[in-house]
Amino acid sequence: MADPHQLFDDTSSAQNRGYGAQRAPGSLGYPAASTLPQAAFLADPMSNMAMAYGSSLAAQGKELVDKNIDRFIPVTKLKYYFAVDTLYVGKKLGLLFFPYLHQDWEVQYQQDTPVAPRFDVNAPDLYIPAMAFITYVLVAGLALGTQDRFSPDLLGLQASSALAWLTLEVLAILLSLYLVTVNTDLTTIDLVAFLGYKYVGMIGGILMGLLFGKIGYYVVLGWCCVSIFVFMIRTLRLKILAEAAAEGVPVRGARNQLRMYLTMAVAATQPLLMYWLTFHLVR
Amino acid sequence: MAFTLYSLLQAALLCVNAIAVLHEERFLKNIGWGTDQGIGGFGEEPGIKSQLMNLIRSVRTVMRVPLIIVNSIAIVLLLLFG
Numbered sequence: 001m002a003d004p005h006q007l008f009d010d011t012s013s014a015q016n017r018g019y020g021a022q023r024a025p026g027s028l029g030y031p032a033a034s035t036l037p038q039a040a041f042l043a044d045p046m047s048n049m050a051m052a053y054g055s056s057l058a059a060q061g062k063e064l065v066d067k068n069i070d071r072f073i074p075v076t077k078l079k080y081y082f083a084v085d086t087l088y089v090g091k092k093l094g095l096l097f098f099p100y101l102h103q104d105w106e107v108q109y110q111q112d113t114p115v116a117p118r119f120d121v122n123a124p125d126l127y128i129p130a131m132a133f134i135t136y137v138l139v140a141g142l143a144l145g146t147q148d149r150f151s152p153d154l155l156g157l158q159a160s161s162a163l164a165w166l167t168l169e170v171l172a173i174l175l176s177l178y179l180v181t182v183n184t185d186l187t188t189i190d191l192v193a194f195l196g197y198k199y200v201g202m203i204g205g206i207l208m209g210l211l212f213g214k215i216g217y218y219v220v221l222g223w224c225c226v227s228i229f230v231f232m233i234r235t236l237r238l239k240i241l242a243e244a245a246a247e248g249v250p251v252r253g254a255r256n257q258l259r260m261y262l263t264m265a266v267a268a269t270q271p272l273l274m275y276w277l278t279f280h281l282v283r
Numbered sequence: 284m285a286f287t288l289y290s291l292l293q294a295a296l297l298c299v300n301a302i303a304v305l306h307e308e309r310f311l312k313n314i315g316w317g318t319d320q321g322i323g324g325f326g327e328e329p330g331i332k333s334q335l336m337n338l339i340r341s342v343r344t345v346m347r348v349p350l351i352i353v354n355s356i357a358i359v360l361l362l363l364f365g
Contacts, residue, residue: 157287164291171295179334258331 008083074189081126081189083116091121092128096200097224099231105238122235126189129196136162136199139206143281146210162199162277169195169273173266177240180258186239194235198228198270202278209282217282225271232267296357302342303350311339 069075095102107122108115117125140158144150170191177184201224209217241259311317316332318340 160288161286164286164288167288167291178338179331181334 008079077189078126080114080116081124081193083118084125084127085118088118088121088125089128092125093200095121096128096197096231097204097227099227099234102234105234124190124193126193126196129193129199132199132203133159133162133196135203136206139203140281143206143210147283165273165277166192166195169269176262176265180262182240182259182262184239186236190239194232195270197231198274201225201228202274205274206278206281209278214282217278221275221278225274228270228274229267232270233263236263236266293357296353299342299346299350300354302339303346305339305343307343311336 105122108120114120114123117123117127137155137159141150141155144154170188173191173195174188177186201221204224205217205221208220240263241256305311307317316336316339318336
């Protein structure tokens with residue numbers, strides 16, 4: 001197994017060799033289809049200098065962007081959430097549809113940092129939510145198309161509507177976490193990942209609704225709603241509730257009770273939103 | 284169901300405006316939510332009420348100037364585009 005600190009396989013050496021050969025300014029790396037006037041143009045020393053200057057400007061600009069991008073979008077943190085492989089995705093999807101037999105929900109840590117999702121099925125990732133969101137928009141378009149209600153701008157409307165509900169959920173949960181003063185290591189991106197897992201159930205419901213009509217839709221949606229409810233409760237319990245309560249000891253005190261209510265509320269909104277975002281697509 | 288990101292922005296702007304116009308002396312003191320009435324004991328974690336009061340006070344102080352700017356932009360946009 002690769003070093004757990006390394007999120008992705010390192011293929012940079014092959015790339016560098018390829019770039020080094022092409023970086024030399026004025027090189028004849030251009031396709032052989034260049035005709036004689038173009039070759040003469042390139043051999044002119046002025047354009048050589050201009051090309052060298054242009055490429056150095058581009059390199060500087062790229063350096064600047066690379067240095068500053070981390071301030072606006074936490075690229076390095078995002079990479080952790082996309083370090084997945086097929087086995088993880090398969091196990092996670094199985095967990096989303098059937099979380100009842102899974103025993104250990106703790107995320108393994110390695111020297112203070114959580115292990116990459118590739119190595120621990122409990123770790124949150126952004127790959128499944130992102131793919132599920134896009135698939136949801138496409139499946140919604142498919143559902144509308146089979147009912148002759150489709151028009152291209154409806155796709156954009158579905159996408160922005162689902163995104164707006166997601167944003168609203170994240171803000172509401174962040175606000176309630178602040179009000180209840182929970183000291184948790186639940187980051188915003190973690191929260192987006194957890195809230196994005198419900199799209200998987202929604203896709204299942206819509207597809208079954210397309211195949212088997214309303215009965216299939218309600219059966220599969222009901223199953224996915226209960227599964228997501230259990231999944232969210234078991235996952236969030238470890239993050240929000242205090243450690244003592246997470247081990248199954250009955251909650252004591254007003255503070256723990258408040259946190260339990262918060263966990264239940266977050267988990268209960270998932271089925272509601274799953275139904276709200278899909279019922280108009282299945283007739 | 285036309286719940287777009289733009290309507291979310293509008294709703295957020297209206298909510299922040301609503302929090303910013305709560306007057307300290309005329310209203311908050313009368314319902315016991317003034318900033319000098321909430322300081323709980325030191326060391327115990329603050330309850331929800333004092334967190335809310337802190338939130339209201341900080342929204343009022345921090346967002347006063349940005350709200351002026353954003354409201355003006357919203358007014359202009361609404362006048363132009365309806």
